[in-house]
Amino acid sequence: MVEYQLLRAHSLDELLEILDQRENVQLLAGGTDLMVDLHHQDQKFDKIDYLLDITAVDELKGIQLGDKKGEIGALTTHAELVSNPEIKEKLPFIAAAASSIGSTQIRNRATIGGNLANAAACADSFSPLIALGAEVVLRSKGGARRVLLEDFVEWPYQTIIKPDEVLEKIVFAMPQGEYYSSYQKIGRRKALSISRISLTLLAEVENGRVKKAQVASGAATPFPVPFRKVNDYLNGKSFAEIDPIEAGNIAADEMVGITGERWSTPYKRPALGKLVERAVEDLLEEAGYNG
Amino acid sequence: MAFKHVNKGVKRVDAYEKVTGKAKFGADLEFANMLYAKVLRTEYPHAKILKIETSEAEKMPGVKGVFTAKDIPNNLFGVIVQDQQVLAEDKVVLAGDGVAMVVAESEAEAAAALEKIEVDYEELEGVFDPLEARKEGALKLHPEKEDNQVIHHPLRKGDVEKGFAEADVVLEREYTTQFIEHSYLEPEAVVVVPNEDNHLVSVYGSIQNPYATRNAVSAVLEVELADVRVIQNHIGGSFGGKDEVVSAMAARAAVMAIATGRPVKMVNSREESFTESYKRHPYHLTYKIGATKEGKLTAMEIEAVADSGGYACQTPFVTWRSVVQATGPYEVENVKTDTYGYYTNNPYTGAMRGYGSPQVIFAQESLMDELAGELGLEPVELRKRNMYSQGSVTASGQKLDRHTVSLNEVMDKAMEAIDYKNKYEEYSKEQSGDKKKGIGLSISFRGCSLGAEAIDAAASVIQINKDGSVAVYSGLAENGQGLKTIFSQMAAEVLGIPMSEVEFKELDTSFTPDSGSTVASRATLIGGNAVKDAAEKLKQRIMTFAQDKYELDAEVMELKDGFLYDGQGNRLATFADLTGEMGNTGILMSAYGWYKSPPISWDEEKGCGNPYFTYVYGCQIAEVEVDTGTGELSVINMAAAHDVGRAINPENVKGQIYGGVMMGLGYGIMEELELRDGVIQGTNFHDYMIPTIKDMPDIKPVIVENPDPDGPFGAKSIGEPTLELGSAAIANAVAHASGKRIRSLPLNLERVLIGRALHKGGK
């Protein structure tokens, strides 16, 4: 049996104080990952002395999107991301990713911070945020540090968060000018479905050319990474020069380059290629290019 | 004939207590002084037990006893073959076999003590594929048997060599199906109370078949049936699944209840339920079919190999239904069918909704579409040229002339409901883009009730109280399918009383007569006839009394809405006054009802005879969208037309159709219990995928009614037919959409995109 004491923090200061003072503290947000693992008596909890409920910490909540910068508090639920009008309008791929997560009940409880901190290979929040070039703010009593999200995960279920740190918020530069996005997810059923593959493409365009493209995938690689070769392929190209199928092939090769041939590769290679191809087609279509 | 209660969508009689949470399920039961028990299950699919050390566990706080096989009076039980161990004695044959159990003051204390039991095993090589198990020289899993074969059912008709020689086209195909979990919402639960009301043990809980459980408990305890009382509680789903696994649980709890003299409760967690419960049989099916260029079938040769897992369980009967129905509803002069079951070290397999039909229908209805393609015929056309019609003779030589053979009608009505013809035409054209639509159908005939498996009879008791209220008891059990409501409707109909006067009582084996198991979609048909019989006996008594009292001919008087009428529209008496008076006069106001099915026959050597006394017919059509770029599959619409004889409760029939279609859809496109060397990979619903509400297509239920001469009010069956057709219809629709034929279930992402399944850790 995992034995622990339950604590609750009411402010960020109190939270940081507890993390500073005590050891072997596990944070509890929505609990949708944590409670499941606890139920299974996962061995990683053998060293847990405290469960610290952070859901009352208001400083970790809220969504602010400015002209240049945006931030999302770690405790923001997926349901809030789905219903937030600004997210829907300016960053629709984030809303799309959030709406694909779990079920209504899960989305009402589960937080974006928990999704990132849990760092499952299939976690759906990574690809939209990596495409945004987002950073996470990790705060401890001693201060805060900012880390690029793509450098945040070391290995599945393992992040660089230190024991005395909390993931406070996610910060990013807002995409500028004319931009388009696409989010796609393949699951085994239509709800409560873990991603087989998810994908975000975000591209700023100017005068019929891709200025800055970011393609990132979830579940395709052990931990989420941007597909740099696809980005390179797209960046600077005029719409006419872009071949969606080729973009798909590049992405598929890049994925296999990272993962090697695995049991799932015969499926994931063509499927990922197809998602990238579709995302690029979406981009061209939305940008009003009709070949 | 106009009915008052029957053939109407009346409210379920148990709806109120269920939606208000008042209904008590097995796990809700509490008894004074109750203990809790847990079972230690092995992780090895095949191993010798060298030693079980229980002394540490016995010393644990709260523990009242630790038990192993040697504490069980008779350790072997089984409905058909007595080879299932209550607790493994010398050998475990599947990962999940119980080896020891602890009873304690609390569940947590029982669980803690389990961890202190030490078992020394000697791991043995295992056999995990029935195709391996059948090979000569294969490792024998039950040493006392000659080989690993559980059963073989042959069926021979005509001469297949001759039939294939006459064919212009001969196709040979292989199909496979997977292990399936029942996925009932409520995991297994029982409470056994010792020495209650002059019974050695009383068993309460989530029990599908109270008589089968009583048989098992009395056999295990080596006591008389009369010593064991089984009372069924509300049941949170069963689908064939709460038979042997619950009997084993009840027998274990009974041993501990007697030993401690206290009530013992056992409730499985979901993980325990997955680990321990039996599954639907995976089949390996080989079909060879011959046809003339005109599309007339000339011969079929079929072999079906079922994986029985560690125990025989229901394999002998499951594969028997398969042998009867393996050709599908088609006239074929020359048939050679063999169905087999083999022991392996996989989880054991038993009854599950469909019972040997979903597997063969998937194969045979896929095959019909493949053959149609080969012959250049439309799928509907090929079927119409060969399917059963009135007076057809089945593969086993049975002439279908006792009931209406309605395949044509169910097919036409299903096609109309979903606009099949237009959609078939449209989707047969070239479709642009990755997302392609298709439509596919499947049809079936299904023998109602047990058939030649066993004696097929059921009983009921109806009691009219002095205030005119009526209590109905049946020997068949509510499994959530609506039996209580249907039987109440029938009693109200015959007695001419409002539904509110009818009280359906829980099944109690010491009171209601043994009626066999509530399986094989037999409750409405067999049990309904028994209820009708009891009600008619009482009605007869009432009318005879009234005839004397009012000096009117019994034929002209009528019982209606709780009154006796004179036939001229005048009320003579209330039902309550009349029957109360009868009771006071000393007339017995209770009656037993009994029904035994018409004669059936089966020659096990040749595989011929009249295996069932009537059949139902169904057609399901699936419209799908296949994403040929990602392998995603959406079932958009489904039509399901089923001939039920007569719908006693049409709303209930629709409920069965919706549920059955969804279960069939899960079977078709996503469900699969993954095993690695006999060990289940993932014992909860995050790994085992069942469809959600969002995967539910728009379902168009079509009720077809051709009253059966032997059915109560003409009613037949609906529970299982609804599930057996979907997977083939979907597979046919996928082939229509994508041009790719998938011959293995489920049609998951990988199979749809790359044509084969991938397994973690596999190559």
Ligand SMILES: Cc1cc2nc3c(=O)[nH]c(=O)nc-3n(C[C@H](O)[C@H](O)[C@H](O)COP(=O)(O)OP(=O)(O)OC[C@H]3O[C@@H](n4cnc5c(N)ncnc54)[C@H](O)[C@@H]3O)c2cc1C
């Ligand atoms: C039925 C079901 C369906 C699901 N479906 C999906 C899905 O489709 N897609 C998907 O991506 N996920 C899915 N999940 C997983 C889960 O819901 C998400 O990962 C969710 O976002 C986790 O958030 P939470 O607030 O519940 O985290 P918790 O369970 O509370 O925490 C998860 C981990 O993060 C740590 N943590 C939480 N917040 C912080 C913080 N601010 N700083 C540092 N560490 C923190 C916790 O200590 C813990 O280790 C599903 C889960 C369930 C049970």
